[in-house]
Amino acid sequence: MALIVGAIAVATFAGWATGVVALTAGLPGLVQTKVNAAICFLCLAGALWLVVPEPRKRHPLAWLLSGIAITIATATLFEHVSGVDLGIDQIFVVDHASAISPYPGRFAVQTGLAFLACPLAILSLGWTIRRIHISELLAISGGLVGAISLLGYLYGAEALRSLGSASQISLPASGGLIALSIGIIASDPEHILAHQMADPGPAGQVMRRFVPAALVVVPLGAWLRLIGERAGLYDESIGLAILVSLEALVLVVVGSWATASMTRLVLQRRQAELDLVRLGAAVSTPLIETAPVGLAVLDRELRCLYMNPAFSGIDGHGSLAYLGQPLDRVSPFFGHGTMAQLDGVMTTGNPIHDLEVTAPAADGSEARTWLLNAEPLRDEANDQVGVALSVVEITERRRREDAMAALAELRKQSQVISESIPYGFWTADVNGRMQYQSPSFLALLGRTEEEAQGLGWLEALAPDEAELALRDWRTSVAARRPWSFEFTVTGSDGHSHTVLSRGFPIRDEDDNVTSWAGINLDITDRKNAEAFREAFAGIMAHELRTPITSINAASTLLNRPGLDETQRAGLLEDIVQESDRLRRLVEDLVVLARAERGTDQVRTEPVMLTHVMQKVCGQEQARWPDRSVAFRTEGVLPVVRADAALVEQIVRNLIGNAAKYSPAGETIEVVSDVQDDRVRVRVLDRGPGVDPAEASRLFEIFYRSERTAKTSGSGIGLFVARKLVDSMGGTIWARPRDDGPGAEFGFTLESMPEGS
Numbered sequence: 001m002a003l004i005v006g007a008i009a010v011a012t013f014a015g016w017a018t019g020v021v022a023l024t025a026g027l028p029g030l031v032q033t034k035v036n037a038a039i040c041f042l043c044l045a046g047a048l049w050l051v052v053p054e055p056r057k058r059h060p061l062a063w064l065l066s067g068i069a070i071t072i073a074t075a076t077l078f079e080h081v082s083g084v085d086l087g088i089d090q091i092f093v094v095d096h097a098s099a100i101s102p103y104p105g106r107f108a109v110q111t112g113l114a115f116l117a118c119p120l121a122i123l124s125l126g127w128t129i130r131r132i133h134i135s136e137l138l139a140i141s142g143g144l145v146g147a148i149s150l151l152g153y154l155y156g157a158e159a160l161r162s163l164g165s166a167s168q169i170s171l172p173a174s175g176g177l178i179a180l181s182i183g184i185i186a187s188d189p190e191h192i193l194a195h196q197m198a199d200p201g202p203a204g205q206v207m208r209r210f211v212p213a214a215l216v217v218v219p220l221g222a223w224l225r226l227i228g229e230r231a232g233l234y235d236e237s238i239g240l241a242i243l244v245s246l247e248a249l250v251l252v253v254v255g256s257w258a259t260a261s262m263t264r265l266v267l268q269r270r271q272a273e274l275d276l277v278r279l280g281a282a283v284s285t286p287l288i289e290t291a292p293v294g295l296a297v298l299d300r301e302l303r304c305l306y307m308n309p310a311f312s313g314i315d316g317h318g319s320l321a322y323l324g325q326p327l328d329r330v331s332p333f334f335g336h337g338t339m340a341q342l343d344g345v346m347t348t349g350n351p352i353h354d355l356e357v358t359a360p361a362a363d364g365s366e367a368r369t370w371l372l373n374a375e376p377l378r379d380e381a382n383d384q385v386g387v388a389l390s391v392v393e394i395t396e397r398r399r400r401e402d403a404m405a406a407l408a409e410l411r412k413q414s415q416v417i418s419e420s421i422p423y424g425f426w427t428a429d430v431n432g433r434m435q436y437q438s439p440s441f442l443a444l445l446g447r448t449e450e451e452a453q454g455l456g457w458l459e460a461l462a463p464d465e466a467e468l469a470l471r472d473w474r475t476s477v478a479a480r481r482p483w484s485f486e487f488t489v490t491g492s493d494g495h496s497h498t499v500l501s502r503g504f505p506i507r508d509e510d511d512n513v514t515s516w517a518g519i520n521l522d523i524t525d526r527k528n529a530e531a532f533r534e535a536f537a538g539i540m541a542h543e544l545r546t547p548i549t550s551i552n553a554a555s556t557l558l559n560r561p562g563l564d565e566t567q568r569a570g571l572l573e574d575i576v577q578e579s580d581r582l583r584r585l586v587e588d589l590v591v592l593a594r595a596e597r598g599t600d601q602v603r604t605e606p607v608m609l610t611h612v613m614q615k616v617c618g619q620e621q622a623r624w625p626d627r628s629v630a631f632r633t634e635g636v637l638p639v640v641r642a643d644a645a646l647v648e649q650i651v652r653n654l655i656g657n658a659a660k661y662s663p664a665g666e667t668i669e670v671v672s673d674v675q676d677d678r679v680r681v682r683v684l685d686r687g688p689g690v691d692p693a694e695a696s697r698l699f700e701i702f703y704r705s706e707r708t709a710k711t712s713g714s715g716i717g718l719f720v721a722r723k724l725v726d727s728m729g730g731t732i733w734a735r736p737r738d739d740g741p742g743a744e745f746g747f748t749l750e751s752m753p754e755g756s
Contacts, residue, residue, distance in 0.1 A: 004179040008172050008176040009039070010042070012172065025172070030170065033107075036106075039069075044069050044115075044119060047119065047122050066119035072088070073116045076089075079103075080103075080106075106167065107170075107173070110149070110162075114146065117145075118180050133192065136191045139185050142177055143180070145174075146175065146176065146180075149169040294307070296311045299385070302387065304322040304325060304327060307322050311391060314391065327339065335359065338357055346387060351375045352372060355374075357371075358370075368393060369398045370392065371392045371394045372390070374390075375388045424437075425438055425517065425518065428518075430515055433454045434454060437452050437520075446460065455470065480505050483504075498526075500521040500523045503517065503518030504516070554572075554574045606752055607644045620655045623659075624656075628666070629670065634672070639751065647728075653717040653718065654721060654747075658683050658685035661688060663686065677751060679751050686740075686741060686742040687742055689736050698718055699721070731747065732746070
């Protein structure tokens with residue numbers, strides 16, 4: 001219908017554009033459809049097209065198009081009532097006044113009323129007042145305007161075309177309003193007229209036959225009567241008799257047709273019910289009666305016509321309790337949700353496949369689960385007359401599936417928990433052969449799961465340690481006692497890792513061991529920390545003892561009488577030097593302790609590196625009088641982001657390291673410059689140099705190169721320097737000198753951007 005209404009609007013536009021009156025008036029000499037009316041028709045056709053798929057969800061564009069039609073209709077009615085010309089009538093085309101259209105370009109009053117009713121009907125779709133659809137009433141009123149006007153054209157009654165006003169409604173507009181009204185009513189299946197016309201029952205049979213007869217035959221008969229009278233074929237009395245006889249004949253024919261259709265429908269339904277009953281009796285065979293599957297046949301109202309014992313035993317009721325009764329009245333198994341889905345089978349014809357239904361058992365025990373299938377039953381005419389049901393109890397299967405799902409979830413959770421432990425967990429059979437090992441542990445060993453099965457994982461250990469681990473493991477398995485063993489393995493990353501493996505026997509109810517389970521703990525950090533603390537204690541005992549002993553001895557000598565000034569000055573110098581040595585050692589030990597605790601973070605600030613370097617080099621020159629400490633800068637050094645005190649400690653350690661290994665009289669060069677937007681500091685000596693293969697190891701804690709092992713030292717100075725450089729975001733290195741024998745130790749720090 002929306003297409004018909006749109007076609008009328010388009011034809012009107014074309015008629016005004018081309019001057020073809022037949023497109024705007026329908027017949028020569030009749031009133032023309034106005035352009036504003038065509039605009040309203042076009043807007044309402046679009047709005048109706050948008051709401052047809054979902055009448056209760058109006059598209060925003062439908063609101064806009066309906067609003068345009070309401071605005072034009074309201075403005076036109078205002079012009080008719082007030083006599084004020086708003087200037088909207090001839091915006092698009094120039095029209096001329098006539099007897100049947102005294103206001104050029106303005107559509108009739110009744111047209112305006114219909115154009116108010118129809119868009120309001122579209123916008124009110126789905127709204128009801130006491131089950132009365134507002135949209136249906138408004139659509140009928142708009143359609144009546146078009147129908148009355150159409151009768152006026154049919155019978156030549158001008159009064160019906162104007163309804164008392166000066167302007168008449170056009171013939172195309174009358175048809176357009178009728179089509180628009182029918183389209184709005186048909187757009188919502190809940191409308192009373194639409195519902196009754198689509199009803200497959202007796203009501204629909206009557207409506208589909210009598211309504212067309214009433215709307216077409218009666219007006220057509222009256223029109224033929226008038227044509228005959230005007231042609232002089234008969235007078236008014238004979239014409240009336242002919243009309244009444246014709247209409248009576250049509251009503252008798254239509255009534256007989258409707259009665260025959262309803263009788264045939266009733267007979268078909270009765271036959272279908274008899275067929276269902278016969279079907280129920282036919283399926284009552286020994287095989288079906290004894291089948292473990294519940295089977296049932298339902299009629300259109302979902303009343304039970306047949307069920308086998310397995311079906312009637314769902315709730316412990318006999319078959320007679322079900323016959324003729326809706327299922328939900330007899331058994332709570334068929335609750336509201338299940339019945340709604342069975343009703344959907346009847347209304348849509350779509351079957352139900354493998355629907356799981358859970359309900360309490362008849363004896364009040366725990367809930368049970370059934371698998372339900374439903375298929376529509378059809379007669380020879382393919383009309384749906386019932387439903388066939390099958391029900392199978394799957395309670396035990398559902399329990400097993402739930403248990404398996406719970407077990408799978410538990411395994412996932414266990415795996416996640418185990419993988420949160422370094423190297424995870426493992427399981428073994430009763431004889432101690434490994435069955436499962438966590439992926440993280442397999443990655444450490446560099447073995448696949450198949451390679452590590454049984455005792456294959458021991459191949460990743462050193463032979464002696466593997467033999468010891470195997471002997472200890474077999475002893476624990478034989479004694480059925482917990483296992484705890486530490487072993488060291490070179491991981492796939494090339495580093496040494498210490499692992500603590502602990503296992504426990506799993507016993508059944510009779511205290512028999514059925515399997516083993518355990519965890520692998522990465523204790524490398526703990527072992528390193530223990531070694532670090534032992535070495536730290538050794539340094540404390542050895543390195544601190546020397547300066548403290550020297551200070552104590554010098555202090556004791558100072559208290560002796562008879563010392564001259566030269567001797568006293570020498571002893572005081574020893575105390576000052578050893579105190580400074582002790583202070584430097586304590587500073588390094590503080591950094592060492594922070595590194596062991598993981599608290600070596602520092603706060604940086606802008607530092608002028610040139611001033612710091614000059615100060616440190618001067619102090620170190622005084623400390624090493626038999627060496628020459630030369631400092632130079634190459635270019636202008638920018639401000640760096642650092643901690644001045646820590647930079648001093650780094651440079652002191654590097655110069656002290658160079659002084660220890662340089663021959664007396666040699667010059668230690670300290671050079672600073674800028675490279676790749678970072679400030680670089682290099683300390684160059686003429687000592688034994690650096691082996692490139694061990695350059696990175698020189699900064700490890702307590703590491704001493706064989707090239708310098710004869711020279712005393714704690715082995716922590718370079719480690720402290722690296723830690724401090726790392727804490728300030730810098731880099732440190734050691735390498736041979738480019739210009740001859742000796743070594744270069746250097747570091748870089750980040751320069752601060754200008755203006756920051």
